[in-house]
Amino acid sequence: MSTLWKEFSKGLWNELPPFRLVLGLCPTLAVTKTANNGLGMGLAVIFVLTLSNMLISMVRKIIPAKVRIACFIVIAASLVVAVELLMQAYAYPLYQQLGIFVPLIVVNCIILGRAEAFASRNPVLPSIADGLGMGVGYTASLTFLGALRELFGYGTVFGAPVMWGSFKPFSFMIEAPGAFVCLGVLLAGMNFFSAWQARRKGGPDAVPAVSDCGSCGMCDMARKRG
């Protein structure tokens, strides 16, 4: 049980996908104009990531190593199409908002990264925990980023007005550059916090997580299997 919790919780802070691993940035920056959009995108990713981790872990023993990437892509793509259909059927306004970014989940680096680095080497339950944790972390990050941009860009959070009456929204925040600025400030804040924590413990300064891209697993997969 404790290992399951470990696999789940690492996606919540230590390996938080968009901010720690800096993976899956395309939708992170593009759809987080509002908290609602971030949440919707995140839920779609939770669904795809958890199921793809589960399925890939189930079939990992029968997939020949040479065609494994193709197999992973087929599984991820099918799940994404399923999400797209379900979203059209049950959440059409959200589908209109997210538009092209739903089909693009399939090329989201997180999906393939987790499949390769985790699900293809671990049993089913830990893989589900890993997918769920990464997905929840991703959703939380997107919702937070969305809420932040919505707050300054529209003066609302989840559509509810929270700023004072004479507040003039910075429309800059809901444009593309605003996304980059927000992300940069958040990354800096998180690195600062980590460094501060490490210093307080008396250890050496923590290396910024951003420069540590090994956890994605795409590089050492070439080394180990190729």
Added chain:
Amino acid sequence: MREIMKMVVVLSLISGLSGAVLAWLKDATKNRIEEQVLTYVQGPALEQVFPPHDNNPITDRKRFEVPGAPGESVTIFPALKDGKLAGYAMETYGQGYGGDIGVIVGFDAGKDALTGIGVTTMKETPGLGTNVAKHGFTTQFAGHPLEKLELKSKGGSIDAVSGASYSSTGAITAVQKAVALRDKLKDEIGKTWQ
């Protein structure tokens, strides 16, 4: 050789299975998606063109075969007031500047006049062609008789959107198509909804 066989079999198996599941899912969600698209894409335009009504034109919609054109059919959305037909609408398309412009054209059930038009889908130039969906252009059609539905430059009575004659022509073409269809289907529509 055995390895290649295994690769081919596994990959085909996974692809085939995924395909089958998706085909089933697409079939299972087909009706629901159609309903959703109608509600969110055609719905707002329908509300724009209809006189006061107390039914849901989307759930009450019906497909009609076009007489004299086998295989062609058109969906009619009725607006009912106290169980009587107050108006009806259909979606038609006209070639605009950037592709087809979809227009919902509403007709009065009592007299030979339009109740209004509403644009559903288009890929016109933002700020120019997209003005055909705006108030000033579409309001010209509310209550307009079925004659002289043509741009003023061609002897009709509709003002084109300035700077967007292609888009205006596209919208008008769609309206003219709807009028032609309405002539063919008028009696049948009257019989279906009293």
